[in-house]
Amino acid sequence: MTSDLRHDLRQQKPFISLVQEAQLNLARTESVLLAGFEQLLKPHGIGATQYNVLRILRGAGAEGLGRNEIRDRLLTRMPDVTRLLDRMEKAGLVVRVRSTEDRRLVATRLTKRGRDLVDRLDEPVAAEHQRRLGHLTTAELRTLIKLLTLARQPRQSP
Amino acid sequence: MTSDLRHDLRQQKPFISLVQEAQLNLARTESVLLAGFEQLLKPHGIGATQYNVLRILRGAGAEGLGRNEIRDRLLTRMPDVTRLLDRMEKAGLVVRVRSTEDRRLVATRLTKRGRDLVDRLDEPVAAEHQRRLGHLTTAELRTLIKLLTLARQPRQSP
DNA sequence: TGACAATAGGTGTTATAACATCTATTGTCC
DNA sequence: GGACAATAGATGTTATAACACCTATTGTCA
Numbered sequence: 001m002t003s004d005l006r007h008d009l010r011q012q013k014p015f016i017s018l019v020q021e022a023q024l025n026l027a028r029t030e031s032v033l034l035a036g037f038e039q040l041l042k043p044h045g046i047g048a049t050q051y052n053v054l055r056i057l058r059g060a061g062a063e064g065l066g067r068n069e070i071r072d073r074l075l076t077r078m079p080d081v082t083r084l085l086d087r088m089e090k091a092g093l094v095v096r097v098r099s100t101e102d103r104r105l106v107a108t109r110l111t112k113r114g115r116d117l118v119d120r121l122d123e124p125v126a127a128e129h130q131r132r133l134g135h136l137t138t139a140e141l142r143t144l145i146k147l148l149t150l151a152r153q154p155r156q157s158p
Numbered sequence: 159m160t161s162d163l164r165h166d167l168r169q170q171k172p173f174i175s176l177v178q179e180a181q182l183n184l185a186r187t188e189s190v191l192l193a194g195f196e197q198l199l200k201p202h203g204i205g206a207t208q209y210n211v212l213r214i215l216r217g218a219g220a221e222g223l224g225r226n227e228i229r230d231r232l233l234t235r236m237p238d239v240t241r242l243l244d245r246m247e248k249a250g251l252v253v254r255v256r257s258t259e260d261r262r263l264v265a266t267r268l269t270k271r272g273r274d275l276v277d278r279l280d281e282p283v284a285a286e287h288q289r290r291l292g293h294l295t296t297a298e299l300r301t302l303i304k305l306l307t308l309a310r311q312p313r314q315s316p
Numbered sequence: 317t318g319a320c321a322a323t324a325g326g327t328g329t330t331a332t333a334a335c336a337t338c339t340a341t342t343g344t345c346c
Numbered sequence: 347g348g349a350c351a352a353t354a355g356a357t358g359t360t361a362t363a364a365c366a367c368c369t370a371t372t373g374t375c376a
């Protein structure tokens with residue numbers, strides 16, 4: 001009776017399988033890194049998600065991007081991109097212009113202010129990442145990237 | 159002039175250093191795994207954080223734990239544990255009892271309902287983790303865990 | 317061409333997170 | 347033993363995330 005055995009052993013911490021241990025480590029590590037990153041961004045009035053949008057828009061060039069395109073490019077799932085962009089527009093970081101050809105389309109673009117901010121952040125962000133992960137060797141980083149990429153491919157039925 | 163060079167090359171995606179690539183992969187992988195996990199928990203009316211608390215309290219035994227102790231054991235940073243516990247108490251998953259010896263202390267304990275829920279979730283949670291990460295070999299998982307652990311030790315000045 | 321699905325985006329509402337500040341209780345030290 | 351720092355926890359308030367649903371515009375096809 002598997003169920004009884006599990007019942008008896010609980011309270012200790014057995015059955016922390018390797019996959020669970022990996023998942024716990026992943027969550028913990030991401031949390032630690034993210035916290036440091038948010039700390040860095042806070043004085044500039046934005047969070048990690050907004051920073052992400054700034055990078056995406058900078059990469060997209062002058063034409064800008066539509067809401068759904070931005071959503072799809074974000075690292076983390078984020079419904080309600082509309083109001084995220086609302087806030088960024090209010091903060092003067094982006095502007096939105098509705099297309100005249102297809103009036104359903106609204107392109108979001110960086111303002112000079114947004115562009116300047118993300119440019120100014122390049123160095124401190126790189127420095128923070130270096131500080132956090134710079135003690136890993138190149139080989140270790142490559143392996144880590146490889147394993148994380150592999151981890152995103154589920155066994156079956158994506 | 160480094161600054162000018164950077165200025166000229168922007169818009170492309172150069173300067174994605176290994177450390178940044180690692181960080182991006184970490185965030186992305188965590189997001190994907192977390193989304194699947196939340197999906198699994200949703201039918202049970204809790205999220206990943208509450209599930210975490212349930213596991214922590216189960217591990218703590220019958221005496222329960224104080225608010226700060228729970229906060230410190232959580233995987234991810236979480237201010238406002240008070241209202242998280244409020245919600246769980248309202249949902250009948252935990253109870254809080256104030257100590258008579260030191261009236262500052264309030265122990266939070268699992269109710270039978272909370273205990274049953276976390277017990278019932280053991281199998282589906284294990285299965286989900288297996289589904290997500292089970293295609294990695296034991297050696298790969300060990301390496302991943304090792305590297306993630308290493309990544310949490312910053313170079314200097316914690 | 318007119319109904320209707322598809323697409324892009326927005327809004328209303330509720331839940332949760334984040335931040336700062338507050339209260340109660342206990343320990344400590346002059 | 348009385349002032350005061352320290353500790354444990356709670357509360358007020360604002361911002362953000364999550365979820366379901368709505369509006370406008372365009373494409374398509376009988």
